Amino acid sequence: MPPLPGSPGELRRLTEISTILLRYGFGDFLRYAGIDRVVEKAGEVLHRQDSGRLGELPAPERMRRALEEMGPTFIKLGQILSTRVDLLAPEYIRELEKLRDHVPTLPFDELVVEVEAELGRPLKEVFERVDIVPLAAGSIAQTHRARLSSGEEVVIKIRRPGIRGVIDADLRLLTRIARFAARRFEDVARFQPEAIIREFANSIHSELDFAIEGRNAETIAKAFENDPAISTPRVYWDWSSEMMNVQAFIDGVPGSDREAVDAGGFDKRRIARRGADAVLKMMFEDRFFHADPHPGNVFYLPGDKLVFIDFGMVGQLSRQRRDEMVDLLHGMVERRADKVTEILLAWADADERQNLALEGRIDAFIDRVHGVALERLDISALTRDLFAAMRDHNLTLPSDLTLMAKAFASLDGMGRQLDPEFDMVAVAQPFLQRQMLQRYSPDRLARKARDGAAEGIELVTGLPRDLRKLLHMAQRGRLTLGIDVQRLEQHVDRFDRAVTRVSMAIVIAALIIGSSLVMSVSGTRLPVGLSVFAMLGFAASVVGGFWLVYSTWRSGGRR
Template structure:
């Protein structure tokens, strides 16, 4: 079945290939065999004729390739579903890569996305599982991602944002974007060379320390995710080149992840609970992260996580591997019908890819050995006085804004009440616990009153009437019998109610 799905997506065309590639990054939605098969999807397409490329450049700049570039190689370097890449030289001799969007790409993508949206709408109406997994939201997310890839201006801005984040650092470099020859249809960027990061023979020949390179690459991605909040979401070996000094050059910035401080903190909570093997912390973190947490059963989730942690007790995390642990964890996530945000799924994908590259570079590479002390540093930083002060200031600002908005919100609520009144809808199942509790309290009050009245009556009778004193023992025995019988009856009815 997984292979058949891959073949169907390939037959349906570029948009559906992209959809399959996106799904291959979502182990929270699909089992491992589907993830493995969909990961084989290649974004390749037949080359676009040079006449169409020339026409696109002419349309954007008013000149053909010869008028815009000093040299332009008509043979493409690569051809994909969205665009085609050609080598070129600028007037000053700078070697560049020119990416040209395929002439029919936008129309085809929009048509396919409309079909997918209609299918998602139908699934939402007629298939309960589609609502559980938020299929409609997934299609919208995919649409936004693919439309962003159609705009080369966005890819250029992504590259510049990475360059700003790593300014002044020598362990990573980002190709320069040439905006004079860049539009939404054409992207011109610096051509880079280097050793493919998994070419171990070339790395050894260049005298590069592969163990150190693996650690550098892992720390590079961790900084992007947990410090910058903006990370390269497709760090496969073809997008990572190693320079002679051991630094890493990143290319291809169409797929990125962008996470805010709140999501970063939630993921850090997960990471700390994960590295410390804390089932309760893991349960809370996963429910906080999930976009479908409302359907999650925390007790059942915790029970499964206790078993998950127990399976690896007594073993060092380095012996197991992050990818294996993540696969087991995602099985629990799917079982509990939880769905993670796109950015969190991308983070897991990136970490798994980095672990794979690291092991190729150094068989002893341990991602969790890098991840654990990193998580501790992040926690320490988050608890620092400066961080706490910043959070207090943010909370104060939020509280102030809420207080300012409160009168207007209350006024709107009161106006709504005046116009429509208030309707309270309760189901019998919701009232049952309340009724049972009220009945138990009432029974106890009644029993107490009867017992008190009986004791008081016997006492008064014996005290005031001498002729009843000879019956004192019998009266007290009778009173105790009545109270005991009443107590037994109340306990019996209470038990029946619980059953």
């Protein structure tokens, strides 16, 4: 049973969450996790409520609706889980992708309390005009249109007051539950729930800090400063902070408004190609990318220009990870199932004993892909199949790659919405080819050679210094040799118990034999002391025999 929450507030929150889960038909989950017993022990007895028709809904939809009802922390958790295609089946991913944290609006006077306290003056003194009717309302923030005193039209994104405390309390509760579940259930531990919660906590804390979002926008804007077709809103840092982000107002057509896009006279095929090129450039060349490029996060301007917005969720790849991704795709093209399997196992930090079974699955996957024309390939379906193979072999992906997979899926969906014949594979192919060429370019090889030579020289030149330190430690008696043999103490303990039992058995046997010899002497009057000694020895051998049997039985039960 997990430990009780650390405060009455956490206990009330746990009861509220449990009640919602019960209403949506997840009582079995509560009993499985032991949460219902925790609440009952604290005096809050849960009663099964009449869920009406909720129990008739598909499980993915019930899960999504329960997360929405549990509030902003769990809405964001569902959004993170929607990126974990390596953990959840496609029907759950599709449903969780519908999570949009639209909530009732907050009156403007209540919304600006914390921001005005930080600024030290009312917003009306900072902005010439602020529309109190919000453009959008989410669980973390509201956005309002405004005008600076200099005349520029802007959008201000203001964090809801008190939201950080609510989220931090929920995160503490989720961490307790994840830690308990990992310790109690092996099939849950393989999903590394604590790592998922840590990843989620880092993500949501970044979203709570609007200054980080502003820096993300500027990083991506710099990457496209020479491309007039791609841009991001300007950030006004004089008024932006952790609690408020001020960006230029984009007077364009939202990508999510299909009717307006159709009426705007845009070349949708050209826009789809430009958007795909932009996101692939972020991934493979800049290694810093928008992790959720769905139509709602893009505006279209005259001339088929694109403006990306909302940089709360971004991904970042190391050079090594980017190269591994290129190797993976190249391995599929070259039909190298062994190479693909090696990379997947390395990503999941998995046991190589799974190699043979997974390699057969990957080989079949590659055979199914080869021979299909590029225009007939469905990148989303291929991604689902690949990650289904990983789920079946209990393999998980690092968080940076799950965001990349999420971005690929969003990008493919946006492209097909604009152009039914959109070919994601064909668009990505030039980027992969350039990466392969760059990896073996003279400059890249020369840099690797220089780095290797520098490391070798540092190793050689540092060897005398390291040896001198080693000798000094030995002279001072501070040099120790540590041998870590797995489960060595357990084996020594078992051996010690076995030796003890054998020794005891020998002593018992000697007592039985000796006592029997003394007591069986006939025709001889034994001294009283010797007779008593014989009886005591026999009694001790009986007791020792029972102890030996009991000890052996208990040891076998523990094993």
